[in-house]
Amino acid sequence: MLVNMKDMLAQARAEKRAIGAFNVANYETALAVFKAAEAEKSPVIVQLYMRLFDTGKARDLAPTLRGLAERATVPVALHLDHGSTEKQAEDALAWGYTSVMFDGSRLPYAENAARTKAVADRAHAAGATCEGEIGHVAMGDGTALTDVAEAAAFGKETGVDALAVSIGTAHGYYKAEPKLDIPRCAAIAEALPGVPLVLHGGSGTPLADVRRAIECGIAKVNIATEFLDTYIKTTLKVFGDLNGGFVPPDKLADPIVDACAAHVARLIRFFAGR
C-alpha cells in the first residue's frame, strides 16, 4: 500500500529498528526494492534523488511507482531525497510522491528552519511527510556534525516527521573507515523523543556502527551508492556474459533485478535486527 513515512518510522523508532530507504533511478532498480520488501514482509521507502525531479524522470516514473506501491502487500513510501528547492517538493506532491525532504543543511540556521517549516506545512496539508536536515552530511565537501541543541530547536520549530543528522557518515564510498559519534546521536534522540532520526551516507558504514546508531534513535537508513553499484556491476556481468548474443531487454534485466533485490533484502533484514 502507498503510505507516507509517519507510521512506519514511528513504529521503527519505538522498536529500535530502522526502515531502509533505497535510492532508485529507473524501473529495474525500483522493482528490485519492491520485490525485496515484499519478500521480507517489511515496510520500505523508495526514494529518488532531487536531480531526477529536475530532469522530469521522477515525473515519468511516478505513475509506475505509485502503481507498484498501491499493489504492494507492504507499506511503501515514495520520497523525494535531498530536495533543494520548494519547486521540487511541490512537483513531488503533485506527482503523487508521499514524502519530501527539504535539505537546507548548508543554509544559515534561520533560513533552513523557515524554508523547511514551509515545506513541512505544505507536505502535511497534502497528507505527506517531510524530512529535514540539520548539520551537514558531506557529499565531497566539509561535514558539519549536528549540534544537539540546534537539532532540538530545529525539530520543534519545523514540525518535520524525520530529521537527518550528521554523526560522522558521508555520502558515497569511504576512503577511510568512518567513526560514528554514537553519544551525539543518543543525545539528539533524547532531546527529540518524537522525531525519528535519519542516517545518510549508509553505504559502506560498518554495520556494527549502523546497529548502534539504530539503537540510539536512527529509524531511517539511506542507501544509494552501494545499491546502485550492485546494479551497475551486475549489469556489466550480464551484458558481458551475453557475448554478442541476443536476449530481449526485459529478460536480460531479470537477473539484474534479482541480484539487486537480494542486496536490498539483506539490508532490510539487518535494519530490522533480524
Ligand SMILES: [Zn+2]
Ligand atoms: Zn543523503
